[in-house]
Amino acid sequence: MSASNHLPAVWTRLDVPAGLGLGTLTAAPGGYRFEASETVAGHAEHFACRFTVRTDLAWVCSEARVEVMTGFGARELGMTGRGGHWSVDGHPEPSLDGCLDVDVAATPLTHTLPIRRLGLTPGESRDITVARIDVPSLRVWRVVQRYTRLDTSAGRDRYEYRDPHHGSFELTVDRDGVVLDYEGLARRVS
Known part of the structure; x- marks a missing residue:
């Protein structure tokens, strides 16, 4: 697997009337940087968000910044992590202790973090605890997620x-x- 995508990935949302996301993964000093944006026009909500997630070379998250714009204005959330201990907007958040990954709910891009970090073989599963950021509310909570690598299909x-x-x-x-x-x-369109 390479360290970066040469062109941004673009996704269309299938769960709302209109939604489009764009994201990149690039090598950065000492790790990787994920940059993405998402615009959603749903049945009940309309929002745009932009985020950056930074990892070390082992794909462990060290920072996340999410900006959201809704009809109520713009808001921002910042998280920093070290050794599985997190601060949210500068305040320690012990409920997130042990989380190595950040899942920004508005985008498929953050699934790349555990996929790369875990290195699962076909048939193998792993439960992980992540810091999940809801968009557009910017609520952060601890969630247990399970990833299972399935058999390859169509390459x-x-x-x-x-x-x-x-x-x-x-x-x-x-x-x-x-x-x-x-x-x-x-679904990825580019």
Whole structure:
């Protein structure tokens, strides 16, 4: 797997009337940087968000910044982590202790983090605890997620993602571990 995508990945949302996301993964000093944006016009909500997530060379998250714009204005959330201990907007958040990954709910891009970090073989599963950031509310909470690597199909790696709040979904990824299809939620168009 390479360290970066040469062009941004673009996804169309399948779960709302209109939604489009764009994201990149690039090598950065001492790790990797994820940059993405998402615009959603749903039945009940309309928002745009932009985020940056930084990791070390082992794909462990060290920083996340999310900006959201809704009809109520713009808001921002900043998180920093070290050794599985997190601060949210400069305040220690012990409920997130042990979380190595950040899941920004508005985008398929952050699924790349555990896919790359875990290095699962077909048939292997792993439960992980992540700091999940809801968009557009910017609420952060601890969630247990399970990733299972499925058999390859049509030359693509596949994973099952599961969490207790949303159920399970199949993810198909490219050679960099970036989502191509997120069952029922997003499909890569570029």
